[in-house]
Amino acid sequence: MASRIEPRTGTRPRRLRVTPAALPAVVRLRGGSTVVIRRIGTGDAQALQQFFRDLSPASRYRRFLRAIRELPDDMLARFTHPDPADEAVLVASPAHAWTRIIGMAQYAAAGDSSEIAVAVADAWQRQGLGYQLLESLLNVAADAGIERIHADVLADNHAMRQLAHKLGWEIAVNPAASFLVRMTRTLAHEEYDRELGFAPRLGTPNPQRMSPVMPSAR
Numbered sequence: 585m586a587s588r589i590e591p592r593t594g595t596r597p598r599r600l601r602v603t604p605a606a607l608p609a610v611v612r613l614r615g616g617s618t619v620v621i622r623r624i625g626t627g628d629a630q631a632l633q634q635f636f637r638d639l640s641p642a643s644r645y646r647r648f649l650r651a652i653r654e655l656p657d658d659m660l661a662r663f664t665h666p667d668p669a670d671e672a673v674l675v676a677s678p679a680h681a682w683t684r685i686i687g688m689a690q691y692a693a694a695g696d697s698s699e700i701a702v703a704v705a706d707a708w709q710r711q712g713l714g715y716q717l718l719e720s721l722l723n724v725a726a727d728a729g730i731e732r733i734h735a736d737v738l739a740d741n742h743a744m745r746q747l748a749h750k751l752g753w754e755i756a757v758n759p760a761a762s763f764l765v766r767m768t769r770t771l772a773h774e775e776y777d778r779e780l781g782f783a784p785r786l787g788t789p790n791p792q793r794m795s796p797v798m799p800s801a802r
C-alpha cells in the first residue's frame with residue numbers, strides 16, 4: 585500500500601503546522617468588550633492616523649523608538665497598502681464601530697526574518713488585545729509561509745517583554761545597542777528543521793538598518 589507520508593528529502597519541507605488565519609475575527613476582551621480583528625483596508629487611512637495621534641507620547645515612543653506626533657504621509661500610505669507578497673497589517677476595532685481603530689499589528693519582510701510591530705490604544709491596554717493581535721498576526725504570517733519573525737524593542741519596555749514571553753518568543757540583548765532587546769520567534773516546525781540540518785538563521789541586530797516598520801531617519 586502506498587505510504588501517505590512523503591519521503592523526506594534534503595530540501596526544506598513545506599510548513600507542517602499551518603493554522604488558517606480566520607479573519608475577520610471577533611474576540612472578547614477581559615473587560616467584556618467585543619473587538620474585531622481584521623486586515624487593514626485602503627479606507628482606513630484617516631482612522632489609522634487618528635489612532636497614532638491619540639496614543640500617549642510614551643506609547644508612540646515605544647512603538648516607533650523616536651518621538652513622532654503622527655505618521656509621515658509615505659508611511660501612512662505604506663501601512664494602508666501592504667504588499668501582499670511580504671507584508672500584512674491587522675487592525676482592531678470595537679465590534680460596534682468598525683471604522684475606529686484601537687490597535688494595530690503588522691509584519692514586513694526584512695531580510696531573512698520579518699519585522700513585527702504592535703500598538704494598542706492606551707485606554708484599551710491590559711485587556712488582552714495586544715496578545716490577540718499578535719496571535720492573529722503570527723497565524724497570518726505562518727499562512728504566508730514566513731518562518732522567522734523579530735522585533736527590536738526598548739529594553740525597558742516591560743509590557744512588550746512580558747507579552748513576548750507569554751507568546752513564547754526568545755528575548756536577547758542587542759549587543760550593538762544595549763537599550764534595545766531583540767525578540768525572535770521561529771514559526772516553522774523547529775524539530776523537523778533541526779533534523780534536516782536547517783539551523784535557524786538569526787541575523788545580527790543592527791539598529792542603524794532601514795526598518796520597514798519604523799520611520800526612516802531624517
Ligand SMILES: CC(C)(COP(=O)(O)OP(=O)(O)OC[C@H]1O[C@@H](n2cnc3c(N)ncnc32)[C@H](O)[C@@H]1OP(=O)(O)O)[C@@H](O)C(=O)NCCC(=O)NCCS
Nearest residue numbers: 643646701702703704709710711712713714715743746747
Ligand atoms: C505592548 C502592548 C502592545 C501590549 O498590549 P496590551 O493589549 O496591553 O497587552 P495584553 O493586555 O494582551 O497583555 C498581555 C500580557 O502582556 C503583559 N503586559 C501587558 N502590559 C503590561 C504592563 N503594562 N506591564 C507588565 N506586563 C504587561 C502581561 O503579561 C499581560 O498578560 P496579563 O495581563 O494576563 O498579565 C501595549 O502596551 C502597547 O501598545 N505599548 C506601546 C507600543 C509598544 O510598546 N509596542 C511594542 C514595540 S513594537
